[in-house]
């Protein structure tokens with residue numbers, strides 16, 4: 001079996017956090033606010049030691065679950081580590097991963 005590369009593992013972690021956030025969203029948090037799509041915040045982190053960027057927040061608005069790529073750092077263009085994906089309106093301290 002082929003081993004996943006670091007970038008593939010980062011992407012898997014991001015997609016899992018996004019999928020979990022979409023699932024929590026369907027629990028009704030955005031039901032009245034945004035019936036047709038998902039709006040959230042991806043809190044990402046650049047782990048490149050030579051890069052000056054650290055936290056990178058990405059506001060996500062998607063329809064049809066169309067976010068499919070691993071976000072990259074706007075400074076060094078390396079793949080970002082996922083800290084969490086939040087649903088808009090969700091209490092951030094309650095969510096880990």
Ligand SMILES: [Zn+2]
Nearest residue numbers: 046051073076
């Ligand atoms: Zn970077």
